[in-house]
Amino acid sequence: MTSSLENNSATGTRSDDGVAEFDAIVVGAGVTGLYSLYRLRELGFSVQAFEDGTGVGGTWYWNRYPGARFDSESYTYGYSFSEDLLQEWDWKELYSGQPENERYLNYVADKFDLRRNIRLNSRVVSAVFDEDDNRWEVEIADGYRARAQFLITAVGILSAHYIPDFEGIDSFEGQWCHTGRWPAEGMDLAGKRVGVVGTGATGVQLITEIAKEVAHLTVFQRTANYCAPLRNRLIDDQMQQEIKASYPEIFEKCLETPGSFMHQFDPRSGLDVPPEERMDQYEALWAEPGFKEWLSNFYDVMLPGEANEDYAEFGRNKIRERVHDPEVAEMLVPKDHMFGSKRLPCESGYYEVYNQDNVLLVDVREAPIERITPKGLKTAAAEYELDVIIFATGYDAVTGSLNRMRIQGLGGETLQEKFANGPRAYMGISSSGFPNLFTVNAASVGNFVRAAEPLVDWVTECIDYVRNKGYARVAATPTAEEEWVQHVCEGGAKILRTQANSWFVGANIPGKARVLLTAPDSAPAMRAKRAEVVANGYEGFAME
Structure with missing residues (x-):
């Protein structure tokens, strides 16, 4: 099955049908994507990351609009996994702006030599689970294909930009854009009438x-x-x-x-x-x-x-x-x-x-x-x-970026079909019927990196466990998934985030089901829940 490519964490292998073969594939090269890539490589997996943009950084690559910056303290937002990184990087502002944030994530990509595993300009159009081989086949918009046993979607909470269906938008004779797709060259607004x-x-x-x-x-x-x-x-x-x-x-x-x-x-x-x-x-x-x-x-x-x-x-x-x-x-x-x-x-x-x-x-x-x-x-x-x-009309939060890819699991069911009435993923991570798929884009609605790092650690350790035990598949059980959905519904009804019509519940997107899109729990409670699952032998997960 292998041919011209060396089998290592940088390149994977190439099958006879021209499809690149890896142990794991990561979709996205933002905060969670870069860290997922780093962790998987440290564990000895061959891995490929696909990124839609021409550079890394995710949120901090796309959101170049004037004024974009952190609202959490800069020194709490950066990665914590490397003491060298912490000591080398100087945050210039208490709340760092987009240009510095993008430089930081590029610095991380270079320091840990992550670019060799990232394919830029690579928009994922589909990911289909092969039930015979227990592998995901991912197709990129340019026709490139890759396969892997494990698939991590690190596509972000707020990345699927949304513009209401305004009549006549294409008739406008001036310049227009969404803030999440601000031109890299900038926009000259001086002396202009701007709406x-x-x-x-x-x-x-x-x-x-x-x-x-x-x-x-x-x-x-x-x-x-x-x-x-x-x-x-x-x-x-x-x-x-x-x-x-x-x-x-x-x-x-x-x-x-x-x-x-x-x-x-x-x-x-x-x-x-x-x-x-x-x-x-x-x-x-x-x-x-x-x-x-x-x-x-x-x-x-x-x-x-x-x-x-x-x-x-x-x-x-x-x-x-x-x-x-x-x-x-x-x-x-x-x-x-x-x-x-x-x-x-x-x-x-x-x-x-x-x-x-x-x-x-x-x-x-x-x-x-x-x-x-x-x-x-x-x-x-x-x-x-x-x-x-x-x-500045916001995003189709959490599920939007997943739904813009055709992710097809067992029996031909797509994730978009399954999530039609809201996310159905145990702990936000794994959905029954979609083996070896880990959705890590619902990591946090707080200080993102602080909650995302422990989540990625958990996911990559789970993948390592599955490999070491020789399992072909891992996915949430239908029972665990259903109980989690009920927990989100009941717990969500008691918190402030569900009381307004916001992206937290998908209310900004016409026709989207109004449900809490993330967990109702605190970050410590989520870490404790995941630790309990592991302590009980990955309770709620089926491994085959």
Whole structure:
């Protein structure tokens, strides 16, 4: 079956029918894809990674829009697996921007010689499980094919960019793009009339930056969001030394928190604290950088109820203080969802943008977008002439990137068919009927790398176990899968993330089933669950 290619972790082998043969295939070369590749190679597997882009980095390759940056502390986001890497890399900012983040992931790819196992410009169109050989055959858009026993889809949570089906979009005579496909060469917006559709986390970052250079900016907002001040700053030499001396403690602290951040909730109920003291606490947190005002708050602020509403009104008043026009301020004040029920954007002067004479806020909930015209954008109330339209309209989260490939398991069933009413994957990892497939793109809705590393460790150790025991197949049992789906449904009903119509539940995509797309559990609870599964002999998995 082998011919011209040497059988090692770099190249795999070539079968008689011209299909490249590997032990494992990884789809994606972003944060989880690079680490999956590293771990599998360390375990002695021949492995090939396929990446749609022309470079590595995933999120930080595609999202080149102005203002894109971390909202978790830079030094908590990077990989923890290599002490050399931790000591060699200097984070320049407390919340690092896209260019530096992309450089970091390229540095990782080069330092660990990962590129020799990555095929760029390689969009996976299908992955079909061969029931006779117990192997996945993956086909790339250019016709290249590869086979492997194990398949890891490291395709990201927010990577399948989404633009609503606006009538007339192709008639627009100006330039347009989605923020997740920002041109590598950039966009010249200086002196132009620009429209931005969307005011989620991406829109908040983008709008703040481009408002500094455009001639006129029209922001089309459907949903007002709570935002927290980022308060970014440079990391000086002393802080750099302190960070590098404290990495074990930093990562240990992240492991202990629900979202894998540095921040821990105040164990007191906000309602038990006298109003004046409670307000002092709010103000103190508001003056802190990043997510502290969210994740170091009283614990019941993150639960539906009176404490949540008390802090929400505090946040609303902060918006009113910063926006000069009371009518515009009220448009920017969230009133239709609880604080924390949607992704909290961090901002650096976002609300002040609306005090500029050249910025117009349009409420498209009151006057919906009807179509894109050759000269701009038309709502039910008016038409706006634009030179550039930027769609900050989000993503088909978690399952979107999986559904854009034809992943076919036992009996010809596709993953898209199976996930039609929401994900059906035990612990988010393995789906019955899809042997040897590990979906690691639902790793975390918190500090991504901190939760993704332990997940990839678990998956690669499971693959190693299957190989060492001589098994041909591993997949979740139907019973374990069903029980997990019920757990997600019942547990999800109790948490804030399911209380608003957001990407957390797929509500931003027309026709998508409204279900929680990730686990309802904290990061420590998920690690404990996976450890329990292993301790009980991979309970919930069938191995053949």
